Amino acid sequence: MFLVTGATGSLGRRIVEQLRKQDMPVRAFVRLTSNYDNLEDRGAEIFIGDLREERDIIKACQGVKYIISSHGSGSDAQALDYRANIELIDRAKEDRVEHFVFISVLGVDRAYQDSPTFKAKREVEKYLIKSGLNYTILRPSGFANNLIPLAERFRDTGLYLLIGDAQNRSSIVSTDDLATMAIASVSTEAAKNQVFAVGGPNILKREDIPRIFSRLFKREPIIINPPLMVFDGVRSTLGLFNPQLQKSLGTLRTLLANEFFCTPEEIARLESTFNLKMEPLESFLQRYLAS
Numbered sequence: 009m010f011l012v013t014g015a016t017g018s019l020g021r022r023i024v025e026q027l028r029k030q031d032m033p034v035r036a037f038v039r040l041t042s043n044y045d046n047l048e049d050r051g052a053e054i055f056i057g058d059l060r061e062e063r064d065i066i067k068a069c070q071g072v073k074y075i076i077s078s079h080g081s082g083s084d085a086q087a088l089d090y091r092a093n094i095e096l097i098d099r100a101k102e103d104r105v106e107h108f109v110f111i112s113v114l115g116v117d118r119a120y121q122d123s124p125t126f127k128a129k130r131e132v133e134k135y136l137i138k139s140g141l142n143y144t145i146l147r148p149s150g151f152a153n154n155l156i157p158l159a160e161r162f163r164d165t166g167l168y169l170l171i172g173d174a175q176n177r178s179s180i181v182s183t184d185d186l187a188t189m190a191i192a193s194v195s196t197e198a199a200k201n202q203v204f205a206v207g208g209p210n211i212l213k214r215e216d217i218p219r220i221f222s223r224l225f226k227r228e229p230i231i232i233n234p235p236l237m238v239f240d241g242v243r244s245t246l247g248l249f250n251p252q253l254q255k256s257l258g259t260l261r262t263l264l265a266n267e268f269f270c271t272p273e274e275i276a277r278l279e280s281t282f283n284l285k286m287e288p289l290e291s292f293l294q295r296y297l298a299s
């Protein structure tokens with residue numbers, strides 16, 4: 009039995025769907041308020057709980073062989089990115105779970121002090137490595153599905169909002185490929201007790217993204233490109249009313265201000281370990297948006 013946290017999220021949903029396609033038993037950790045109908049329809053066991061609650065984590069881990077931690081945190085990195093993962097790791101040890109897959113983030117080792125999520129994920133990585141459990145840590149760059157709503161807006165309006173440096177590079181990863189690797193991690197000997205940088209096959213400049221949209225929808229892009237200081241100004245102003253929100257925007261600021269890409273060697277290592285060919289962003293978008 010697999011336990012998947014964040015099972016209604018963009019990655020977790022894909023992991024559960026792929027597991028069910030392979031007829032694997034999976035327990036999907038979901039919140040009552042979330043939309044989990046189609047996971048149930050596909051034969052996943054639904055566990056309703058809240059990752060902030062220790063007793064829910066204890067119950068969810070019972071009888072589980074593998075854990076894939078793929079939940080997000082909203083604005084509460086301390087409770088969800090950090091505490092819930094530490095608790096999952098402790099339970100995994102207690103319950104003799106055979107393999108723990110942790111979805112971290114690319115650049116987690118660069119000590120970005122402004123991002124509670126990056127800091128939490130780094131601490132969780134260290135805790136997991138020391139835990140004695142079999143583990144795989146996947147450090148993905150930005151997910152391709154994030155771009156679907158932006159592409160849809162572009163299709164309708166031609167507009168693309170690009171905040172900050174248009175030359176910044178990233179290796180946007182197909183969320184489907186990432187789900188495939190998360191599942192394969194538990195049965196791939198070369199992935200045992202390893203940390204992988206995970207990205208798509210191409211290093212893209214941020215200005216390449218509206219160009220890809222332009223090719224897909226055959227329309228000229230109208231790029232709105234405010235400098236990062238506009239974002240900083242808005243963030244500071246919001247902070248006057250809501251200091252917590254200002255702090256949690258630190259992760260978005262970190263993402264906007266820095267580069268997150270994989271080297272060709274890192275991609276080659278992924279492709280040979282998991283025996284797959286990473287999908288380019290353009291092909292991912294074509295699959296989801298063609299019609």
Ligand SMILES: NC(=O)c1ccc[n+]([C@@H]2O[C@H](COP(=O)([O-])OP(=O)(O)OC[C@H]3O[C@@H](n4cnc5c(N)ncnc54)[C@H](OP(=O)(O)O)[C@@H]3O)[C@@H](O)[C@H]2O)c1
Pocket residue numbers: 013014015016017018019020037038039041042043057058059060077078079080081082088111112113114148149150151154
């Ligand atoms: N998105 C990216 O570009 C990106 C890049 C690198 C790394 N990552 C990491 O990859 C992982 C998956 O990201 P994602 O984009 O798929 O996340 P997402 O779409 O934001 O989904 C977050 C998931 O976590 C669940 N969740 C949040 N709070 C919860 C709670 N208190 N109890 C139980 N479940 C809770 C959500 O449930 P509800 O449906 O109930 O809200 C949802 O299923 C995260 O760890 C993220 O940090 C993401």
